[in-house]
Amino acid sequence: MAQAQGFGRRYIKAFLKGFFVAIPVTVTFLDRVACVARVEGASMQPSLNPGGRQASDVVLLNHWSIRNYDVQRGDIVSLVSPRNPEQKIIKRVIALEGDIIKTIGYKKKYVKIPHGHIWVEGDHHGHSFDSNAFGPVSLGLLHARATHILWPPQRWQKLQSMLPPERKPLQREQE
């Protein structure tokens, strides 16, 4: 009887220790350091999801690298959708604050990116809901930078930060 009570108390102690240690540490890690996500949709073809609906890519999202909001032109980032806050979208950064770019299908032909905003576009122009639809997005909506493709194994690679030459800004803000 005494031994069973001892086991019960040890079990409760181990459970509480796990609860107060493992869960906050895991949640903080997934929120602040890195997490994993599956990409859906065709807006970033051919860089992501070239196979369409048959095989969705799984990417590694790095929160830590954007903790100071410094992104470069050409990075693939995930952000909270300005039209639907419950959804995250994954796009490529085309222009930073102060750049002047030529848009594709936006209401203004030339846009100067305001302070604290960025311009994002999907690689598959025409099949992408991006800044050409909703304009420059605030840096505060930035969620993570996609650094690697983890699945499927034959597509295991580090994602290159590469700006398509035809989408270079017309005028850059001098650093």
Add this chain to the structure above:
Amino acid sequence: MFRNVLGKTFRFLGYTVQYGCIAHCAFEYLGGIVVCSGPSMEPTIQNSDIVFSENLSRHLYCIRKGDIVIVKSPNDPKSNICKRVIGLEGDKVCTSNPSDFLKSHSYVPKGHVWLEGDNLRNSTDSRCYGPVPYGLIRGRICFKTG
């Protein structure tokens, strides 16, 4: 002796990480104390008032019209601003200044909110930088001290 000090250091680091993570989870999903500065929300919130902000409403998407919210500044993501929600998506809001003769109205786009400070004469808010995406909202102020 050295092993003792090393053991103590690791235990100290372990506790720091553990309590840091608990603090992050508490602030992110429950709420925390915020110090407000600036005159844009007078008389409701004065300069250097201490308020408690609960961060559960924004995860459950139940921010209502009339709530006072803490929002990441659209033009500077490292700073926060504190304003009142005047309109949710689809609402009709007045975008002109009080001093203008002709009033102009517009509708708040989908996924955005319209913010205004209570001290209309001394507040830069949505009348200046436009509707703010819902994703920038950090928390809702539920009560203030003093």
